[in-house]
Amino acid sequence: MQPIMSKSEAAALVTAARIRRGLTWTRIAEEIDAPVVWTTAALLGQHPLSREQAQSVCTLLELDEAVAEGLMLQPTRGTDPAVMSDPTIYRFAEALSVYGPALKELIHEEFGDGIMSAINFKVDFARRPAPEGDRVVITFDGKFLDYRW
Template sequence: MTTTKKEAADAVLAAKVRLGLTWAKIAETVSRPLAWTTAALLGQHPVPKDVAEQVGDLLELPADAVAALQLQPTRGALDSPVPTDPTIYRFYEVLQVYGPTIKELIHEKFGDGIMSAINFRMDVERVPDPAGDRVVVTLDGKFLPYQW
């Protein structure tokens, strides 16, 4: 039986917990960005063979899971149109409230186009604050103008 990307992601999560590793440690070990590594090992990117083998060694994964990490994914991790996980739902809520504002500001500052989710970087930081620590999420995508 062939392992799917979802099953490989489940194996990664189980091994991460079993071995007491963090995403940061895994990313450091494979010399890749933290957000990319996390997304890739959760099944959202194909993992290059050499990196998949490093992950397999680190996490003690079977060969079929290592092979599955290398497959081209079907991107999109939500099982329903409206997410039910509270953390993911909050981002959905942010886009419901601020999506039109983000769109307007992109058009005003850059012109008619979009922010790429392909040529893209992301970071998540914890910033201390006297009123309670803040979550700072940076979404950094290349501007792609519409071409008519």
């Protein structure tokens, strides 16, 4: 019996197949009727796909059942420290290091003592045209969880 393919191996095969077939992450998300940011994160190994989702992706990308099995595994979430040094990803960390304390203060002022959930969470991505150069718009939408004693 073969071991189940790791999520990272499955992600590498999905990425290669997507590029070789000229498909966008948006097209794949449409195939499984899921948000594009969630779909991309899932296919990069951060979320498990349902059997139906994994099979649909693998059919679209002409990948075999071994890849589908890997896509359905529970992930170990997080990012390799080497990936964190990528300029795009680092800028997110930089933005949170600058604005995180202010956002925390504003959350507490508006909602009280608690946090924004990253489990019951949605994130959206959009491009907004602007005369000085297009803007990247990222929206975090997390449920407020109050601290209870």
